[in-house]
Amino acid sequence: MNIHIRNISKSFGAFKALDRVSLDVPAGGLLALLGPSGSGKTTLLRIIAGLESPDEGVIEEDGQDVTERHARQREVGFVFQHYALFRHMSVFENIAFGLRVRKVANAVIHEKVNELLHLVRLDGLGQRKPSQLSGGQRQRVALARALAIRPKILLLDEPFGALDAKVRVELRQWLRRLHDEIGMTSVFVTHDQEEAFELADEVVVMNHGKIEQRGTPDDVFDHPATPFVMDFLGNVNVFHGRVENGRAFWHGIPIDYPDYPHAQAREACVYLRPHELDLVRANDRAAGTNGSGQRSLLANVVRLTRNGAVIRVACQPHNSIGELHVDIPADAARDLSLNPGEQVSITPRKARVFVPDLEYVI
Numbered sequence: 235m236n237i238h239i240r241n242i243s244k245s246f247g248a249f250k251a252l253d254r255v256s257l258d259v260p261a262g263g264l265l266a267l268l269g270p271s272g273s274g275k276t277t278l279l280r281i282i283a284g285l286e287s288p289d290e291g292v293i294e295e296d297g298q299d300v301t302e303r304h305a306r307q308r309e310v311g312f313v314f315q316h317y318a319l320f321r322h323m324s325v326f327e328n329i330a331f332g333l334r335v336r337k338v339a340n341a342v343i344h345e346k347v348n349e350l351l352h353l354v355r356l357d358g359l360g361q362r363k364p365s366q367l368s369g370g371q372r373q374r375v376a377l378a379r380a381l382a383i384r385p386k387i388l389l390l391d392e393p394f395g396a397l398d399a400k401v402r403v404e405l406r407q408w409l410r411r412l413h414d415e416i417g418m419t420s421v422f423v424t425h426d427q428e429e430a431f432e433l434a435d436e437v438v439v440m441n442h443g444k445i446e447q448r449g450t451p452d453d454v455f456d457h458p459a460t461p462f463v464m465d466f467l468g469n470v471n472v473f474h475g476r477v478e479n480g481r482a483f484w485h486g487i488p489i490d491y492p493d494y495p496h497a498q499a500r501e502a503c504v505y506l507r508p509h510e511l512d513l514v515r516a517n518d519r520a521a522g523t524n525g526s527g528q529r530s531l532l533a534n535v536v537r538l539t540r541n542g543a544v545i546r547v548a549c550q551p552h553n554s555i556g557e558l559h560v561d562i563p564a565d566a567a568r569d570l571s572l573n574p575g576e577q578v579s580i581t582p583r584k585a586r587v588f589v590p591d592l593e594y595v596i
Contacts, residue, residue, distance in 0.1 A: 235261055235295050235296050235309070235386035235387055235419050236258065236259060236260055236261040236295070236296060236419065237257075237258070237259040237282060237293070237294070237295055237387065237419065237421075238258055238259075238292075238293070238294040238295075238297075239255060239256055239257040239258070239259075239278070239282070239291070239292075239293055239294075240256050240291055240292040240293075240294070241254045241255070241256055241290065241291040241292070242254070242255045242256070242278065242281060242288045242290070242291035242292075242293070243255070243288060243289050243290045243291055244274075244277055244281065244286065244288050244289050245289055250443050251274045251277040251443055252274045252277055252278060252281075252288070252443045253274075253442070253443040253444050254291070254444075255274070255278060255291075255443070255444065255445060256445075257278075257438065257445065257448070259419060259421055260419075261296075261419050262417045262418070262419055263419060263420070263435050263436065264410075264413050264420045264422075264433060264434050264435045264436075265420070265421050265422075265434055265435065265436050265437075265438060266421075266422055266423075266424055266429075266430035266433060266434035266436070266437045266438065267279060267421065267422070267423045267424070267438050267440060268424055268425070268426075268427060268430040268437050268438065268439050268440070269425065269439060269440035269441055269446075269466070270425055270441070270466065271425065272442075273440040273441050273442065273443070274440050274442070274443040274444070275423045275440050276391055276392075276423050278440075279389050279391055279421060279423050280391075281293065282310070282387070282389060282421065283305055283308065283310050283312050283389050284300070284303055284304055284305035284306075284307070284308045284310065285305050285312070287301075287302075288301065295308070295309075295386070295387070308387075309383075309384075309385050309386040309387065310385050310386070310387045310388075310389060311380030311381055311383060311385035311387070311388045311389065312380060312389045312390075312391070313373075313376050313377050313380045313388070313389070313390040313391065313393050314376065314391055314393075315391055315392040315393065315395045315396055316396055317364070317372045317373060317375070317376045317396075318376065319364040319372060319375060319376060319379075320364075321363065321364055321365065322363075323363075323364075324360060324361050324362065324363060325351075325356065325359055325360050325361070325362050325363070325364065325367070325375050326347055326351075326360035326361060328364065328375055328379055329347045329350055329351070329360075329375065329378045329379045329382050330343050330346075330347050330382065331379060331382075332379065332382050332383040333346060333347075333382055333383065336383065346382060347360065347378075347382065348360070350378040350381060350382055351378065353378065353381070353412070354374040354375070354377060354378045354412075355374065355408075356371060356374055356375065356378070359371070368401070369396060369397045369398070369401060370397060370401040370404065370405050373393060373394065373396075373397065373405060374405070374408075376393075377390075377393075377409075377412075381416075385418070386418070386419065387418070387419045387420070387421070388418050388419070388420040388421075389420070389421050389422070390420070390421070390422035390423065391422070391423045392423055392424060392425070393405075393409075393422060394406060394424075394426075394429065395424075402429070406429055406432060406433050407432070409433065410432070410433050422434075427466070427467050427468060430451070431451040431455065434451065435450070436448060436449065436450055437449065437450070437451055437454050439454060439462075439463050439466065439467075441462050441466075446459065446460050446462050446463050447459040447460065447463050454467070455467055458586065460588075461503060461505070461588045464505045464586055464588070465505070468507070469507070469508055469559065470505050470506065470507055470508075471505070471506040471507075471508065471511075471558050471559055472503055472504075472505055473485070473503065473504045473506075473556070474501070474502075474503055475501075475502055475503070475504055476499045476500060476501060476502055477491050477494045477499065477500050477502040477587065477589055478494070478496070478497060478498065478499040478500070479495065479496070479497055480492050480494065480495045482494075482502050482504060482585075482587045484504045484506075484531075484582070484585065485531050485551055485554065487529045487530070487531060488529070489504065489582075489585055489587060491587050493589075494589060500589055500590075501589070502587055502588065502589045503587070503588045504585055504586070504587055505585070505586040505587075505588065506558075506582050506584075506585050506586075507584070508546065508559045508560055508561035509544075509561040510582060510583045510584040510585075511558075511560045511561075511580055511581070511582055511583065512580065512581045512582075512583060513547060513549075513560045513562060513570075513578050513579070513580050514570075514578065514579055515570065515572075515576065515577070515578055515579070516532055516577040516578055516579045517577075530579045530580055530581040531551055531552075531558070531579070531580045531581070532551070532552050532577060532578075532579055532580075533549035533550055533551040533552060533558060533577070533578055533579075533580055534549065534550045534552075534575060534576065534577055534578070535547060535548070535549055535572050535573065535574050535575060535576050535577075535578055536548040536549060536550050536557060536574060537574055538567065538572060538574075540564070541561075543563060543564050544561045544562070544563060544564065545561070545562055545563075545564050545566075545567035546559055546560070546561050547559070547560045547561075547562060547567070547572065547578070549578060549580065551580075558580065560580060
């Protein structure tokens with residue numbers, strides 16, 4: 235089933251949760267709504283489910299207007315962050331609940347629930363209570379319960395938010411495999427970019443009730459459409475500067491910016507991701523240039539921080555009060571053997587320049 239969302243708005247008192255949002259979800263796709271708290275992503279998900287009513291706009295499923303339909307009248311399965319399982323019921327009865335409400339025959343319920351227990355890898359655990367399961371197992375029970383009514387759309391609200399990091403990784407990999415098996419139209423809400431990029435076919439980045447950008451994970455990460463998207467997707471170095479005559483300037487270092495050839499200077503921001511910067515000891519190359527003659531930035535090392543296989547080097551550029559962060563592989567950092575106070579030379583492999591209504595990547 236495909237979903238068409240047209241000019242949806244929703245306010246809670248003076249707070250505008252959604253502001254004329256339009257979005258298409260293709261049949262069989264897995265789409266992530268990604269954004270910070272208060273961006274409107276959960277409100278949009280609940281409106282798709284029929285758990286909230288929009289103030290204006292239209293929701294269509296396979297071309298039919300379902301805006302006024304109650305959640306029970308929509309063929310939607312919903313999975314909550316905190317499972318929402320019935321504690322007094324067994325795993326079997328939790329999964330069977332929606333089928334019993336629909337007066338399905340006992341024999342059919344028994345067959346369907348056992349099929350779902352196998353699908354979510356919980357064979358033999360049907361008689362346990364939710365309290366006897368791990369967090370990851372409980373979330374799989376919640377997913378099986380949502381699937382029991384054979385929905386045409388699966389909606390998940392921060393489905394892994396209550397789980398520890400290792401279980402989150404395992405469960406989202408499992409969910410991606412499950413989606414590929416059943417091919418159900420699915421939409422999930424998350425504030426975790428890694429989760430969205432690993433799971434989704436497409437990512438929709440939301441902010442203040444509006445859609446900032448939509449695209450594949452590669453498109454959104456490699457070609458951020460707005461400063462918000464660039465800043466939200468992980469750590470980034472931000473510097474305020476100017477553009478003029480086809481160039482932007484980062485600490486006085488010119489960056490080609492052909493989208494603005496005009497002589498009149500305009501304010502701009504230069505965004506640099508820590509892993510897209512090259513760093514060497516300053517005495518390993520001519521001061522102020524890299525090996526190709528491109529101008530580089532001289533800075534002093536402030537501290538080094540381990541983050542898994544990466545070392546983050548915090549640097550203090552000369553004649554600047556702000557820090558610049560550079561990520562380098564741990565092996566490379568070991569070879570450099572840097573210490574606080576040492577001078578380094580930094581060159582960007584890629585920079586993104588944002589000017590109002592303009593954007594350019596080198």
